[in-house]
Structure formats: C-alpha cells, structure tokens
Amino acid sequence: xxxxSQHPSWVICKSGTSVKIECRSLDxxxxxxxxxxxxxxxxxxxxxxxxxxxxxTYEQGVExxxxxxxxxxxxxxxxxxxxxxxxxxxxxxxxxxxxxSTYEQxxxxxxxxxxx
Amino acid sequence: TQLLEQSPQFLSxxxxxxxxxxxxxxxxxxxxxxxxxxxxxxxxxxVTVVTGGEVxxxxxxxxxxGDARKDSSLHITAAQPGDTGLYLCAGLKLSGxxxxxxxxxxxxxxxx
Numbered sequence: 001x002x003x004x005s006q007h008p009s010w011v012i013c014k015s016g017t018s019v020k021i022e023c024r025s026l027d028x029x030x031x032x033x034x035x036x037x038x039x040x041x042x043x044x045x046x047x048x049x050x051x052x053x054x055x056x057t058y059e060q061g062v063e064x065x066x067x068x069x070x071x072x073x074x075x076x077x078x079x080x081x082x083x084x085x086x087x088x089x090x091x092x093x094x095x096x097x098x099x100x101s102t103y104e105q106x107x108x109x110x111x112x113x114x115x116x
Numbered sequence: 117t118q119l120l121e122q123s124p125q126f127l128s129x130x131x132x133x134x135x136x137x138x139x140x141x142x143x144x145x146x147x148x149x150x151x152x153x154x155x156x157x158x159x160x161x162x163v164t165v166v167t168g169g170e171v172x173x174x175x176x177x178x179x180x181x182g183d184a185r186k187d188s189s190l191h192i193t194a195a196q197p198g199d200t201g202l203y204l205c206a207g208l209k210l211s212g213x214x215x216x217x218x219x220x221x222x223x224x225x226x227x228x
Contacts (some may be wrong), residue, residue: 004158006158030133032162034215034216041223042220042221043204043219043220043221044159044218046215046216049215091156093158093159095158096132098190102179104149104161104164105149105161105206105216106161107158107160107161108158109158110156110157110158112156112178
C-alpha cells in the first residue's frame with residue numbers, strides 16, 4: 001500500500017516552454033501533497049504544500065507564477081514549470097499524505113527535468 | 117539555520133563494519149522519520165518514531181528517538197553494500213498535515 005507515482009519520470013524541454021509533472025496516489029486518498037526539488041547530492045527542498053481543492057502554499061523564495069500547482073482531486077496533483085530555463089533543471093519529487101494518525105508522507109519516484 | 121542537523125554528511129566504510137548516523141535539533145518534534153534514497157529515485161520511508169525514548173529495529177537497522185524528542189539516531193550493524201544510499205531524517209514539528217523538516221542527509225557508501 002501507500003504507492004505514489006509520478007509522470008513523466010524524466011523530461012527534456014527547450015528553454016521557454018512549459019512542462020507539467022503529475023503526482024498520483026494510487027491506493028489511498030491524499031489530503032495533502034508536497035512538492036520538492038532536489039539538486040545533485042543535496043537534500044530535498046520543499047517548494048510548496050498542496051491541499052485538495054485549495055490554493056497551494058509556497059515556501060519562501062519559490063515563485064508561484066512560475067511553478068503552478070493544481071490539486072484537483074484526492075489522488076492527483078500537478079506541478080507545471082512555466083517558461084522553463086536551464087536553472088530549473090532539477091529532480092522534482094512529490095509526496096502524499098493521507099494517514100491522519102501518523103501523517104507519514106510517501107514519496108513518488110521523482111521526475112528528472114532537463115531544460116536545454 | 118538548518119533546523120535538523122545530520123551527521124556525518126558523508127561516510128565510507130568497509131562491509132561488515134557498524135555505523136551510527138545522528139540527527140539533532142533544538143526543536144521538539146511530534147514524530148521523526150528516516151528515509152533512504154537511491155540515485156534517481158524518491159526517498160523510501162524506513163521508520164517513524166513517535167514516542168520519546170522509543171527504539172525500533174528493522175533487521176540490522178536500529179532507530180532511536182531521544183527522550184526529549186529533539187534528536188534521533190540510526191545504527192546499522194554489519195553494513196552491507198546494499199545499504200549504500202542517502203539517509204535522510206525528517207521531523208514533523210506539529211501534529212497535522214504540515215511539511216516535514218528534512219536534514220541534509222548522510223551519504224553512505226559501503227565497500228565490499
């Protein structure tokens with residue numbers, strides 16, 4: 001149980017284009033989903049917290065107009081990187097939480113974004 | 117200021133050796149989680165500790181939560197090459213679906 005998927009697993013796009021990444025909880029309902037980015041050999045940096053049906057809460061320094069997050073259902077959240085630039089190249093990971101007793105988060109496998 | 121200090125940041129040991137990774141903070145956490153991440157993959161939850169002083173064992177891995185719920189340790193006995201990876205501790209500061217606070221991670225390399 002507690003499986004989270006991400007799609008795509010990797011994507012290469014040209015500078016200036018937009019990329020959408022999907023995060024799905026496959027066998028549970030996720031009241032909250034989190035989006036992280038991770039640079040090589042570094043820890044996870046939280047970008048935003050997303051609750052189903054409401055606006056995402058962004059961490060300081062994260063541009064909400066550049067990283068659009070939609071949490072339309074209890075099993076799906078999307079992150080759209082708009083007008084991507086090479087510095088946006090990173091490993092993007094989502095996590096989902098639905099257990100109200102432990103609030104454990106389960107992570108997706110990540111999406112490797114490369115902007116050329 | 118890093119809320120959760122993890123040490124050491126890097127560790128390279130021979131197969132069969134024991135090791136301990138520490139996760140320290142000045143803040144109290146309602147729970148603390150340990151994850152293991154391999155390159156190109158998402159973190160995988162190893163354990164959640166909730167009670168101060170709690171000790172949990174997962175085969176050769178022993179996790180301990182400090183009495184004051186401010187720190188935790190991960191001890192691996194007789195490390196194997198398959199234990200190689202990035203170990204992350206993450207604390208939940210408040211009850212509820214709030215973001216986890218992550219340490220910077222410990223990169224472990226076990227050499228055969």
